[in-house]
Amino acid sequence: AEIALPVQIPATSEAFATYGQIDEGAIVQPIQAPDKVLKQVGGLEISTSSTGLQALTDAYLYIANYPYGCVEQVSSRVMATAALRDILSAFKVDGMPTATEIQSSMERDLQRLASLQNPSGGFGFWRQGDTEWPYLGIHVAHAIQRAKEKGYTVPVEMQARSLQYLRTIESHIPKEYGDDARQSLIAYALYVRHRMGDSDPKRARQMIQSVGLSKLPLESAGWLLPTLSADSASRGEVAAIRLLLDNRVSETAGTAHFVTSYGDGDYLLLNSDRRTDGVILEALIADQPQSDLIPKIVKGLQANKVQGRWGNTQENAFILLALDRYFNTYEKVTPDFVARSWLGNQYTGSAAFRGRTTDTYQLNIPMDALTRKSGTQNLTLEKTGSGRLYYRIGLKYAPEDLRLKPLERGFSVVRTYEGVDDPKDVQHEKDGSWTIKAGARVKVHLRLYAPTRRYHVALVDPLPAGLEPINPGLVGSQPGKTSPNSPIAPFESRYFYGNWYEFQNLRDAQAEAFTSLLYGGVYDYSYTARATTPGVFVVPPPKAEEMYQPEVFGRGGTDQVVVK
Numbered sequence: 001a002e003i004a005l006p007v008q009i010p011a012t013s014e015a016f017a018t019y020g021q022i023d024e025g026a027i028v029q030p031i032q033a034p035d036k037v038l039k040q041v042g043g044l045e046i047s048t049s050s051t052g053l054q055a056l057t058d059a060y061l062y063i064a065n066y067p068y069g070c071v072e073q074v075s076s077r078v079m080a081t082a083a084l085r086d087i088l089s090a091f092k093v094d095g096m097p098t099a100t101e102i103q104s105s106m107e108r109d110l111q112r113l114a115s116l117q118n119p120s121g122g123f124g125f126w127r128q129g130d131t132e133w134p135y136l137g138i139h140v141a142h143a144i145q146r147a148k149e150k151g152y153t154v155p156v157e158m159q160a161r162s163l164q165y166l167r168t169i170e171s172h173i174p175k176e177y178g179d180d181a182r183q184s185l186i187a188y189a190l191y192v193r194h195r196m197g198d199s200d201p202k203r204a205r206q207m208i209q210s211v212g213l214s215k216l217p218l219e220s221a222g223w224l225l226p227t228l229s230a231d232s233a234s235r236g237e238v239a240a241i242r243l244l245l246d247n248r249v250s251e252t253a254g255t256a257h258f259v260t261s262y263g264d265g266d267y268l269l270l271n272s273d274r275r276t277d278g279v280i281l282e283a284l285i286a287d288q289p290q291s292d293l294i295p296k297i298v299k300g301l302q303a304n305k306v307q308g309r310w311g312n313t314q315e316n317a318f319i320l321l322a323l324d325r326y327f328n329t330y331e332k333v334t335p336d337f338v339a340r341s342w343l344g345n346q347y348t349g350s351a352a353f354r355g356r357t358t359d360t361y362q363l364n365i366p367m368d369a370l371t372r373k374s375g376t377q378n379l380t381l382e383k384t385g386s387g388r389l390y391y392r393i394g395l396k397y398a399p400e401d402l403r404l405k406p407l408e409r410g411f412s413v414v415r416t417y418e419g420v421d422d423p424k425d426v427q428h429e430k431d432g433s434w435t436i437k438a439g440a441r442v443k444v445h446l447r448l449y450a451p452t453r454r455y456h457v458a459l460v461d462p463l464p465a466g467l468e469p470i471n472p473g474l475v476g477s478q479p480g481k482t483s484p485n486s487p488i489a490p491f492e493s494r495y496f497y498g499n500w501y502e503f504q505n506l507r508d509a510q511a512e513a514f515t516s517l518l519y520g521g522v523y524d525y526s527y528t529a530r531a532t533t534p535g536v537f538v539v540p541p542p543k544a545e546e547m548y549q550p551e552v553f554g555r556g557g558t559d560q561v562v563v564k
Contacts, residue, residue, distance in 0.1 A: 008509070010402055010462065010540040010558075011038055015550040017045075017394035019254045021052075021295060021330075026382035027391075031343070033371045034397050042396035044343070044365040046381070049390045050335035050353040052298045053087065053323055058308025059316050060084050064097070064105070066313060070125045071116055071136050072270065075143035076317035078109050082146040083317075083324040090327070090334070091356045106152050113140055114158040121165030122172060134172050134185050135269050137165045142192045146321065149195075159196075166193050180217050181268045183207060187220035194227040201231035213240050218248055218260040219271070222279035229287040242288065245280060249293060250452040252410060254392065254549045255300035256293050257453055259520075270314045273453070277301055278318035282325045289329060295390070298326055303455035303548065306516055330388055337385025343370075344377045353387065367397060396550060403558045404541055411544040411554030412449040415461060417442050417561075420528060433560040436531045442467060444511070445526045446542055449554075452520040456547045459501070459513045459525060464537035464561040467529040469506040501525065514547075531563045 020027060031044065063080040066073050081102060089099075097105070116128050122137035124130025141162035148154045165172065169189040173182050190204050204227045213221065221241050228234035228241070249256050260276045281297045288294075301310075301319055310316050335357075340350040343365065351361035383389040406412070417434050419425035425440035436442055446461055463469060500523045501513040511527050539561050545553035 009038065010538050011041060011398040012404060012540050012543060012555060013042060013396055013398045013550070014407075015042075015394060015396045015545075015553060017253050017392055017549065017551040019295070019299075019392050020390075022381065022383045022389040022391065024383070026380055029379045029381070029393055030376050031370075031379045031393075031395070032376045033367070033374075034395075034399075036400045037367065037371075037397040038400060039368040039371055041367060041398035043367040044370055044379070045392070045394040045396065046341055046348070046363040046365075046379070047360055047392040047394070048339045048351050048362075048381075049358070049360040050337070050387055051331055051356070051358055052295050052390055053302075053327060053331070053358070056084060056087060056320065056323065059305070059310065059320060062309040063313055063316050071113065071123045072125065072139060073313050074109050074112055075136075075140045076313040078106065078113070078143040079146050079317040080320050081106050081109075082143075082150040082152070083320040085150055087324060087327050091358075103152075106147060110144065110147060110152065110154060110158075113144065114155045117158055117161060119161075120172070121161035121163075132172065133268075134169060134174075134177075135188070137162070137172065138169065138185065138188045138192055141166055142188075142195070145192060145195050163193070163196055163198060166196075167198070177268060179211075183211055184217050184220045184223070184269055187216070187223040190227050191223040194230070199227055199230065201227050201234050204228050205234055205237055208237050208240070213237075213244055218244075218258050219276045219279050221245065222276065222283045225283040225287055229283075238287070245284070245293075251293070251296060252546075252549065252552045254296060254551075255303060255455070256296035257300045257304075259452070270312075272311060272315050274301065274304055274310050274315040275318045278315070278320075278322040281319075282322040285322070285325050285329050294326070298323065300453075300455070304453075304517060333386050333388075335385075335387030337383050337387050337389065339389050339391075340382045340384070342380040342382075344373070353385075353389075394551060402538055402540070404555065406541070406555060406557045408554045410450075410454070410546070410552035411457075413459070413542045413544050413554050413556045414447045415542045415556050415559065416445045416447075418445060419443070433562060435562045435564065436467075438531050438534050438563050440531050441470070442529050442531060443526055444529055445524065448523045448525065448544055450518050450520050450523070450544075454518045454520075454546055454552065455516065455549075457515050457518045457544060458547050459542070459544045460510055461512075461525075461542040462510045462540040463508075463529060464539045464559075464563070466531060466533040466535050466537050466561065466563040468508065468532050469511055470528045470530055471506050472528070534563045537561045537563070 060080055063077045116123060118128060118132060122132035123140050124132055144154045144159055166189040169186060173185055186207060190200055193200060204224045221244055225241050228237050249258055258276050258280055259273050277297055284291050284294055304310065310319055334355060335353040338350055338352045341348045348365060349363045379393060381391055417426050420441035420443050425437040426442055427435045429435055444461065446459065448459055501515045503514045505512040506527060513525050539559040541555040541558055543553060543555040
């Protein structure tokens with residue numbers, strides 16, 4: 001009898017990547033294979049696509065079919081319909097309402113908003129005469145202006161009342177509103193007035209001079225920038241806003257996003273970080289269309305979708321408006337091109353893009369082929385034809401050295417072991433190794449730190465070959481007890497009491513936890529294992545990475561575990 005036992009190398013992968021776009025011609029990217037890596041792991045990855053916009057159908061249908069119908073939701077639906085008309089017609093998305101149905105829906109929504117407007121020009125949430133929320137008055141004015149820009153007929157009297165409301169917005173803001181909320185409402189009103197042809201850059205400059213740009217919520221800067229960017233007398237303020245945005249962005253190789261808050265006043269403005277990304281994205285496209293941040297913000301927003309949409313009607317409305325601006329600025333030309341690539345003098349492949357599609361093509365060059373030539377090689381990526389080419393060039397590899405130190409390139413991960421039934425069952429030795437009593441149950445703790453928002457995160461912890469995980473879902477498994485002296489505190493999730501991860505796998509060789517969205521902060525994950533086999537074992541580092549951007553990763557250090 002012959003039995004084959006697989007022997008796995010306890011290696012840990014690393015990755016780097018660069019992203020970009022080609023409108024005309026070609027780019028050349030120097031590539032150098034890393035030294036002392038495993039040739040059977042990883043290689044060069046070249047991904048190409050013809051759009052920065054993934055399918056947006058679900059985001060539109062979410063707003064179109066939202067069940068409650070308050071003023072905010074109706075006006076956000078008007079915005080989304082106006083925003084997506086060009087995009088959805090270009091991509092010919094299945095399952096969408098017909099043009100006639102969309103036209104009828106828009107007319108009904110505009111008439112409903114007109115019937116709910118107070119004589120002052122403002123709005124409450126549900127009925128005419130309800131307590132006015134200044135944000136709603138501005139938001140409805142914004143929605144009807146967007147509809148007008150797309151050619152829809154807007155009630156003239158309604159728009160006139162809204163414009164007068166915006167001009168006198170400061171008199172409509174209650175005294176109990178905080179300074180941040182007050183300034184943001186004024187900034188939003190100035191932005192909408194600018195779109196309506198009633199620009200007031202002087203008032204925008206006065207706000208910055210009196211409050212200070214650094215003290216304004218970041219979203220306010222995004223709303224002020226379009227008004228100031230079009231005014232020659234506001235060049236100093238525009239330069240200051242550009243610098244502020246550059247300093248406040250959280251950026252990786254592929255994505256970027258912004259964070260803002262109004263504190264206790266968040267609810268007064270229906271605030272969220274994704275809405276801020278949408279506001280700033282649209283402002284940057286108008287002010288700095290060549291900015292490298294623009295495609296990164298788009299990619300970050302696309303990665304932040306759950307079930308095809310963003311978190312609420314506000315987020316969906318503002319993000320769709322920004323993506324509409326993006327589409328009409330960069331992707332208005334229907335793609336009809338071929339992308340070709342060469343590594344050195346060797347032709348490596350091509351991909352043809354004919355018409356609108358959200359498909360992505362990937363070419364992989366194995367590490368074994370990449371390392372056959374020493375030194376630097378030029379990767380040439382060329383586009384011939386009309387349209388915009390998006391690309392990602394990634395390099396994935398695994399170091400030969402099995403004893404790795406902790407590394408932080410987007411995450412920080414720390415692993416500890418602890419005895420479940422008796423603290424003496426697990427000892428942390430002076431040389432850094434761990435000694436575990438054979439047969440003992442072990443609590444494995446992982447502490448994960450993300451400095452900022454991360455997307456589609458995988459946390460993976462390889463087990464020593466002498467340990468087996470205990471699946472708590474199986475009958476007969478006994479729950480472990482954490483020592484009262486454990487440094488790991490129970491985690492409170494961002495919205496509810498429970499696990500921060502959405503799914504976990506307990507495999508024989510490793511434990512895995514996954515989440516589609518991880519906010520910046522410290523997170524704990526633990527599971528129980530049993531020491532089944534005596535011996536001395538090398539344990540690869542625990543690792544966290546963004547699954548679709550593996551160059552954003554972090555790992556702990558290699559451990560040695562002795563079971564005896």
